[in-house]
Amino acid sequence: MFQLPESPDLKKKWAILLYSAAEYAHDSYQDSTANARIMASKSRKVLLGLNSSMRSSTDIQDKLFRKTKLLSSIYITNYQFDESEELHTYLIDTLERVLGKNHPDTLDNMSSLATVLRGQGRIDEVERVETRLVRRRERIGGKSHPETLLNSVRLAMILDAQKRFKGAEKRGMKLLRTMRSISSDRDVNIIHPMHLLAEMLRSNDRLDETEELYMRVLKACKRLQFENHPHTLFIMQRLAGIFVQQGRLDEAEELQTRVVETSKRVLCEGHLEIIEAMQILARVFRKQGRSDEARALKKEARDFKVRKLQT
Template structure:
């Protein structure tokens, strides 16, 4: 566990090469000791995919992301929080590749599942809605993006309060949308 923590620390410091070297070591050890489908192995793989994404190695991040998502679906089920998180991570990789249709498909699936499982006002659901709003913005679909962004902001204001960091993030996201529209 300490090697995994050190790899995470390197990543937090932007020391991506060091994070990668330790991440590969953690992933390979966990595969050998715990097996390829163990949650800790999959977590190590997810961390390594994150490192690859931050290094701009998007093909490698995508390959790991698809493997993680498919394994989690098979082992834990399509509605498990870890599966939904792996879908979100893969969507972010697709976003870095400019593959907005695939991003949207994954984010819609995650959002709908979280709404059904957690309710419309749960923080994870709201993050999923915010992710979809971000996607629409990147697609140039400003009206759709704004509608979702306002919905997230208003719900967070009501549920979390006006000064909560997530509420403020929602406001900043709306400002980004308005700025990109010249408003």
């Protein structure tokens, strides 16, 4: 497969085939990210050569863009942030020149660049990128658009990570008011920003506001028929934890019991999330003074874990 043809037309077809193989290897998550990186890199290199040696065509440029985007994603997956930063910078420069600064593809790649910079620990630069993103998103889609909300929450989280708690809390509460003004939770894209904001407010002990957001996320998941999705179960578990912190142990027990029962039904036996859910419920039992039930449930969780290790 790595034998390069001679003619430009065959080179182009070879690069496309190699890209498809790289994409499949990347999506399969079966210890094949190294092969995906090699194939995507070779595919991009060939297209770069074609782009410089032939009269530039929209077709080649489009394929080159997609190969570069895939390769940058593979680098992020492998925590190769320096390599990914170089490719993202190339992508953003190209997109701003060809499509404009406010095009969705440009903004999406800026958001990915922020992820790369965060992985490198360059928090101040992340803040600058996220600030630009929020301003551009607001101009295009408005303050209530899911993408605007997502970047706004990420900016608040950056401020929180920088220990600029007043600024983070002010922005977080402003976002909460914006989310309250959104009448419909049917848009799946609204779930992620609400969840992220809830996590930030939870870390700052804003338990009432966190509960409000978790409840809205669960309501949205129910409307979208995601009741049994692992993400929904995770939110339910988080909400049960809020109830524990508020001393509402009976409500915590009821909700965490639903998490355990649903997890057993929809996940494979011995799944680590089932074990964790059982351990959390056992801690709720202990707080309620039900020590015997707590011990029995912890033993059941250990037995689950043993069976998992034996398979």
